Amino acid sequence: xxxxxxxxxxxxxxxxxxxxxxxxxxxxxxxxxxxxxxxxxxxxxxxxxxxxxxxxxxxxxxxxxxxxxxxxxxxxxxxxxxxxxxxxxxxxxxxxxxxxxxxxxxxxxxxxxxxxxxxxxxxxxxxxxxxxxxxxxxxxxxxxxxxxxxxxxxxxxxxxxxxxxxxxxxxxxxxxxxxxxxxxxxxxxxxxxxxxxxxxxxxxxxxxxxxxxxxxxxxxxxxxxxxxxxxxxxxxxxxxxxxxxxx
Amino acid sequence: xxxxxxxxxxxxxxxxxxxxxxxxxxxxxxxxxxxxxxxxxxxxxxxxxxxxxxxxxxxxxxxxxxxxxxxxxxxxxxxxxxxxxxxxxxxxxxxxxxxxxxxxxxxxxxxxxxxxxxxxxxxxxxxxxxxxxxxxxxxxxxxxxxxxxxxxxxxxxxxxxxxxxxxxxxxxxxxxxxxxxxxxxxxxxxxxxxxxxxxxxxx
Numbered sequence: 253x254x255x256x257x258x259x260x261x262x263x264x265x266x267x268x269x270x271x272x273x274x275x276x277x278x279x280x281x282x283x284x285x286x287x288x289x290x291x292x293x294x295x296x297x298x299x300x301x302x303x304x305x306x307x308x309x310x311x312x313x314x315x316x317x318x319x320x321x322x323x324x325x326x327x328x329x330x331x332x333x334x335x336x337x338x339x340x341x342x343x344x345x346x347x348x349x350x351x352x353x354x355x356x357x358x359x360x361x362x363x364x365x366x367x368x369x370x371x372x373x374x375x376x377x378x379x380x381x382x383x384x385x386x387x388x389x390x391x392x393x394x395x396x397x398x399x400x401x402x403x404x405x406x407x408x409x410x411x412x413x414x415x416x417x418x419x420x421x422x423x424x425x426x427x428x429x430x431x432x433x434x435x436x437x438x439x440x441x442x443x444x445x446x447x448x449x450x451x452x453x454x455x456x457x458x459x460x461x462x463x464x465x466x467x468x469x470x471x472x473x474x475x476x477x478x479x480x481x482x483x484x485x486x487x488x489x490x491x492x493x494x495x496x497x498x499x
Numbered sequence: 500x501x502x503x504x505x506x507x508x509x510x511x512x513x514x515x516x517x518x519x520x521x522x523x524x525x526x527x528x529x530x531x532x533x534x535x536x537x538x539x540x541x542x543x544x545x546x547x548x549x550x551x552x553x554x555x556x557x558x559x560x561x562x563x564x565x566x567x568x569x570x571x572x573x574x575x576x577x578x579x580x581x582x583x584x585x586x587x588x589x590x591x592x593x594x595x596x597x598x599x600x601x602x603x604x605x606x607x608x609x610x611x612x613x614x615x616x617x618x619x620x621x622x623x624x625x626x627x628x629x630x631x632x633x634x635x636x637x638x639x640x641x642x643x644x645x646x647x648x649x650x651x652x653x654x655x656x657x658x659x660x661x662x663x664x665x666x667x668x669x670x671x672x673x674x675x676x677x678x679x680x681x682x683x684x685x686x687x688x689x690x691x692x693x694x695x696x697x698x699x700x701x702x
Contacts, residue, residue, distance in 0.1 A: 260677050261673045261674060261677055264673060265673065268658065295688060296680055296684075299687060300652060302688075303633060304652065307626065308630055308634055309531075309653040311535070312533070312534035312535075313534075313544075316548045320527070323555065323556060323559075325559045326522070326527075372517070373520045377525070
């Protein structure tokens with residue numbers, strides 16, 4: 253039996269999670285009463301199940317990935333290091349050759365500039381709608397445990413609201429191929445991303461890249477990088493406050 | 500194979516490093532999705548590869564104009580346009596009808612592609628046959644419905660994103676999905692298929 257004509261689009265919207273609460277309630281109430289629509293709903297779900305069988309979705313063949321990677325437009329600019337292209341070429345393409353080149357060129361001091369660049373890019377990316385925080389809260393006691401089990405280190409998450417840097421939340425991110433904790437603070441209308449990852453202690457440094465101020469420091473086997481579009485002096489101030497409060 | 504105009508390969512001044520990195524971070528991860536869409540729109544493996552390569556070059560050139568929103572929807576809209584262009588230029592090309600024999604080849608090729616160990620060969624063959632069936636059913640429905648179904652069911656785009664890619668209102672997206680699903684139900688659900696054939700032979 254066909255479903256009620258006036259419910260057809262709503263049933264689709266229901267399985268697609270595209271209805272607002274009021275419509276969900278309406279269509280669910282209707283489905284509870286109407287056997288035909290109940291069957292139709294099951295049919296829609298059965299079709300979805302078939303369509304989502306592994307392998308129905310085509311995956312770009314290796315030949316295409318390597319063609320794309322070889323496009324001159326997409327080659328990294330001269331200043332960039334080889335590791336980015338390596339990451340994008342994916343496993344197996346260029347393979348041994350690139351790997352051996354990388355062995356020679358990836359070691360410091362080249363690594364620094366790539367990580368710097370990634371910190372800034374990751375910050376920019378995080379400002380896109382919906383990307384900033386995985387756990388959104390102003391409560392340090394929620395952010396800190398949220399990282400447990402997701403990363404194998406435990407970054408301090410001090411409360412800094414009273415000194416002008418309210419906590420906004422946290423998320424996982426990736427810098428230089430490593431999973432890092434990103435703790436998000438606000439400064440007026442600006443966002444400060446603080447990336448934390450385990451690394452050997454090295455010197456504190458501040459720099460400005462593409463207009464973003466970055467301050468990096470090490471403490472207790474963790475490396476910190478704070479990045480924001482606020483003035484560099486305020487990022488350094490953030491560093492000092494963070495250090496005071498987390499010790 | 501379609502020859503890409505040499506102008507596409509003219510080296511340009513290297514773009515800013517940030518822009519390059521953003522392109523790599525936001526756009527390139529959707530290569531599989533782009534290929535999947537192109538593959539179902541063109542129903543042709545070779546053409547789909549050319550289309551995606553073309554689309555990536557165009558996307559890269561247009562990237563400075565990308566103003567937030569869904570990077571995937573943005574890329575897919577370009578892929579879709581490139582499919583249109585490619586299909587127009589190869590006018591007279593008929594959508595491939597997949598015969599069972601060629602499906603067998605494709606399935607075999609796929610088996611070789613995946614080197615990772617799988618269940619028993621019988622199970623794998625069953626699964627491949629099923630995949631072939633579902634793929635053929637999708638390819639058989641008319642393009643507006645096929646496009647909506649691929650974007651929603653395989654790429655899991657939201658209605659708003661599908662509307663953005665296909666340039667139609669959300670209401671149209673919803674009705675295309677409903678019709679597409681109804682057509683697929685007839686092909687893919689055993690009881691529906693039987694009922695359909697019965698009514699056809701009765702009339």
